Amino acid sequence: MNMYYRFFIILVALTTLAGCASSGLTGTTYSRSDARKVQTVKYGTIESVTPVTIEGRTDGIVGTGSGAIIGGIAGSTVGGGKGRSIATVVGAVAGGLAGQAAEKKLTTKQGQELTIRLESTGDIISVVQEVENDQFFNPGDRIRLLQHGGNTRVTY
The missing domain is CATH 2.40.50 (OB fold (Dihydrolipoamide Acetyltransferase, E2P))
Known part of the structure; x- marks a missing residue:
């Protein structure tokens, strides 16, 4: 299995899990620092x-960071030379924006x-x-x- 493909699968799984995490805004959810107060x-x-x-949150590094990495990897597979470098940067930026939007949707x-x-x-x-x-x-x-x-x- 290609190394990039494995990396992509792991990042998607981590992003999905991070989005499913409890937000802690219920009446019965306490943070560790709330205990014994x-x-x-x-x-x-x-x-x-x-x-x-x-x-939802848009400040998390999980959505933006993982989206940028995935987009950068996808962009790096396009073209060659300077074209590949440009595609990598564009892919990273687009992936970061898409990841941020996904995180907001998942945490609403x-x-x-x-x-x-x-x-x-x-x-x-x-x-x-x-x-x-x-x-x-x-x-x-x-x-x-x-x-x-x-x-x-x-x-x-």
Whole structure:
């Protein structure tokens, strides 16, 4: 099997896996650095739920980098001499842009905007978070708000 072909297959697999990784924007997903930190707990009731789209990432090196490498390899197979060099550069740029677009598409998530009435004050607030396991909150649900360092999670 050609070395370039193997490299291409590995990069596609890694890019796909990176796109499937959890974004950590659900109410029950915690980063390692979140563990063992005190959170403020408030209780409330869901007033309304609006489905929203959480935009995907475009800052990741996986999509752009792997796309550029794949495009560069593909471009390097075209022509010879200076033509091959130009095709390699054009392939790398085009591949990088395509990889960035693919990463954005793969990391776009279904979200929900939750309008919540706090039990303690009666204030109404709004929180947007990713939908977890296709489970939307419903108006009337009693929930917990977990707050720490500017981040708020909504859980049951």
